[in-house]
Amino acid sequence: MPDLFGAQDEPQAPTRDGPRPLADRMRPNQLADVVGQDHLLGPEGPIGAMLAAGDLGSLILWGPPGVGKTTIARLLADETKLAFVQISAIFAGVADLRKVFDAARARYSTGQGTVLFVDEIHRFNKAQQDAFLPLMEAGIITLVGATTENPSFELNAALLSRAQVLRLQALDDAALGELLARAEASEGTLPLTDEARAALIGMAEGDGRALLNLAEQAYRLGAGPHDAATIAKRLNRRAALYDKTGDGHYGLISALHKSVRGSDPDASLYWLARMLEAGEDPRYLARRITRMAVEDIGLADPAAAQHCVMAWEIYERLGSPEGELALAQAVIYLALAPKSNAAYSAYKAARRAAAASGSAPPPDHILNAPTRMMKEMGFGRDYAYDHDAPDAFSGQNYFPAGMERSEFYHPVERGFEREMRKRIEWFARLRRERGGD
Structure with a gap:
């Protein structure tokens, strides 16, 4: 039975006395019944291969909610005849971990291994994560951690080096349809039209638990069949996954940026709208949109950055919701x-060259000589004032003495940079003619 901090050691069969949610009643009893994760559980998948070899290693299960992380961990313990202990990183502290570890050591001394399932493992701090390492190395526990956050950002390198990270996928429509068919085989046909059933699957957005919770609500609608409009109005839709500091945030801004870079205005507007619908700060979006202008458009269209800054200013003046239209236009x-x-x-190439050249001073001829001593030492001597040269171009060298001339900027044959390329080629020709190279 669970204790106060969420640990559960080899749970007995759940009691049937109280009502159990449909999602709990429909939990698979064997790994073969888990849907949507064949890339992990199939004969060629990493978990399938581990089980076939009889050698279960520590795992980090990374994926969105409702895709089977907890179920897989529990069934792995059943398949391997190991004790199953479940804790939640939200509730467990160091003292709680110590009790779990002591029990695992005692179990190990009798020849019994332990699958320790840690839900939301990314919530543990570095010290708590480090506490698992000695027991993992000694084989006292097989750690199975579950996280919705990117493990490479949230988990220690030492822990990651001792566990295999497996990415679970959001359930596709076929997998969700199979879950719904199982529920109907157990509970009876849903009072929905075919269109409403499809809409129900869409409302779950890849989350099996959410789908079964929606199905449970649908059963309460009474005699039907109910259409898609009815369920849209009467059922509680699954909240969109979006964490302003996590994978949802960074995944969507990456999608927006790459859609802009890929010159797809429709996809760009879609991802902008997704972030705004999820409650993202429009000021963050304004800053990132401006970054896109200077990073991916640059001088091919010098007006792009101006449009972004103007859209940002318009948002500041108008506020929401009208101000977001300016951001959409900029996108x-x-x-x-x-x-x-x-x-x-x-710019990046110039930074690398600057770092490599260290403290090389400018050539003397382009240094000012505000004192008599500096003039006598040759500062500023032989400087050619470009406005006095033909075409206002002297062709002198402006790199440090002894440093080979570099070419960092290579304009593309698109937009305004076509003109920039012509200018560079023209100046290069004049420089060669005037011995500046």
Whole structure:
């Protein structure tokens, strides 16, 4: 039975005295019944291969809610005849972990291994995560951690090096349909039209637990069949997954950025709308949209950054909801603008060259000589004032003495950078003619 901090050691069969949610009643009893994760559980998958070899290692199960992480961990213990202990990182502290570890050591001394399932393992701090390492190395526990957050950001490198990270996928419509068919085989046919049944699957958004919770609500609607409009109005839709500091946040902004870079205004608007619908701060979006302009468009369209800054200012003046329209217009403009990362690449190349050259001083001829001593030492001597040269271009060298001339900026043949390329080629020709190279 669970204790106060969420641990559960080899639970007995659940009591049938009280009502149990449909999602709990429909939990699979064997790994073969888990849907949607064949890439992990099939004969060629990592878990399937481990079980076939009789060698279960520690695992980190990474995936969205409602895809079977807890179920897989419990069934792995059943398949391997290991004790199953479940704790939640939200509730467990160091003292709680110590009790779990002591029990695992005692169990190990009698020849019994332990599958320790840690839900929301990313919630543990570094010290708590480090506490698992000695027991994992000694074989006292087989750790199975579950997380909805990217393990590479949230878990210690030492822990990750001792466990295999497996990514679970959101359930597709076929897997959700199979879950719904099982529920109907157990509970009776849902009072829904075919269209409403399809809409119910869509409302779950890849979450099996959410689907079964929706199905349970649908059974309460009474005699039907009810149509899609009815369930949209009367059922509690699963809340959209979005964490402003987690994978949902970074995944969607990445999708927006890449859609803009890919010149797809419709996809760009979709991801912008998804983030706004989820409650993202429009100011964050304004900043990121401006970054897209300077990173992916640059001088191919110098007006792009101006559009973004203007949209940002419009939002500040208008506020919501009208201000978001300015951001949408900026996104459309960026998506359809000519693309170039030439300036971005040139800047990074110049930074690398600056780091490599250390403290190399400018050549003497371009240094000012405000004192008599500096003039006598040659500072500023032989400087060619460009405005006095033909075409206002002297062709002098401005790199440090002894440093080979570098070419960082390579404009593309798109947008305004076509003109920039012509200018660079023209100046390069003049420089060669005037011996500046």
